[in-house]
Amino acid sequence: MFGKAGIVLGVAFYLVREERAHISSMVLFSEGNVSEKEIVFPARRAAWIKQKIDIAKNQHMDGINIDIEQRVKRKSSEYYALTALVKETTEAFHKDIPGSQVTFDVSWSPECTNHDRCYNYTGIADSCDFVFVMSYDEGNQVGSKCIARANAPYNQTISGYDSYIRMGISPKKLVMGVPWYGYDYTCLSLSKAHVCSFAKLLSQRLPCSKASGHQVSYKIIMNSETNSLSGILWDKEQKAPYLEYKDTNGTFHQVWFDDPRSISLKTAYVKERGLRGIGMWHANCLDYSRGSAAQEQTKVMWEALKPK
Incomplete structure (x- = not known):
């Protein structure tokens, strides 16, 4: 068999068209590599x-979320096989578990920008209940300058949805x-204009990508705010x-993230364009302790x- 399976609980999808908040019930989360020997x-x-x-x-689940994230070349045998997998999964789940939901995770843009995931996006969207667009990890830079930037810049994020809609x-x-x-x-250097330059990763395919930073949850970021040099700053363009903060070795760091202000802008777009809804990855990134803050x-x- 191919892929891994797990359980995803309580992912919130605020369904705009129904004008109410709906917390999804428990669904099977299936991720992992799909080799051509299997999927074809x-x-x-x-x-x-x-x-x-x-x-x-x-396990009395209500559906499945398919998260492949594997490189697939356009018009390849895997390209068509992946679409068939989604279609066949949807048909089987709907038949055997009436009312079940089958969803598929796609990159923030359909332009093969994220690790060459050149999927049959229109065919996949037609074949399942909806696609969950992973509008994050967008910081793959190919240019010569390695500069820290937002995880999900607003204009870049929105351009991805515009592209999906334009393709039908x-x-x-x-x-x-x-x-x-x-x-x-x-930061190798941090300028007065808040430009953080970081080192290239020579072993990486994209040496100026997000891989140069390490992932940190919102709750950790908020806990470190009081010890930062800057407090929370806002980038108008992104x-x-x-x-920004300085570690115990005296080295400067810059941390980019999303907060209620940046997310609210994206939620407004969801409502304006009539998308099915909005969700997050992932719920455990917040602090659910009893402290008032x-x-x-x-x-x-x-x-x-x-x-x-």
């Missing part, structure tokens, strides 16, 4: 689908995914917050997902 054979796809349906039934995918098939985490970059931070992050 109908019998092996069928066996994989049966396995997932059996798990979903045994209905807004009602698109759920926007926003990040509840950011990236911490170690419409994203960031902060933590409770307020968590409350406003959830509220930011509600269309006004």
Whole structure:
């Protein structure tokens, strides 16, 4: 068999068209590499689908979310096989588990910008209930300058949805995914204009990518705000917050993330363009302790997902 399976709980999808908040019930989360030896054979796809349906039934789940994130060349055998996998999974789940939901995770843009994921996006969207657009980890730079930047810049994020819609995918098939985490970059230099230059990763395919920073959850970022040099700053061009601090070795860091202000801008777009809804990755990035500050931070992050 191919891929890994797990459970995803309580991912919030605020369904704009229904004008109410809906917390999704428990669905099977299937991720992992899909080798061409597996996915291109109908019998092996069928066996994989049966396995997932059996798990979903045994654990009383309400559907499956497919998260592949594998490189696929346009018009290749894998390109068509992946579309067939989604279609066959949807048909089987709808038949065996009435009312179930089958969704597929796609990159922030359909332009093969994220690790060459050149999928049949229109075919996949037509074949499942909706696609969850992972509008984060957009910081893959190919230029010569390695400069820290937002995880999900507003204009770049929105351009991805415009591209999906232009290619013929209905807004009602698109759920926007926003990040509840950011990236911490170690600065080789930090200018007075708040430009953080970081070292290239010579072993990486994209040496100036987000891989130069390390991922950090929103709750950790908020806990470190009081010790920062800058407090929370706002980048007008990228419409994203960031902060700066100095570590115990005296090295400067810059942390880029999303907060209620940046997320609310994206929620407004969801409502304006009539997307199916908005969700996040992932709920555990918030602080659910009983402290008053933590409770307020968590409350406003959830509220930011509600269309006004």
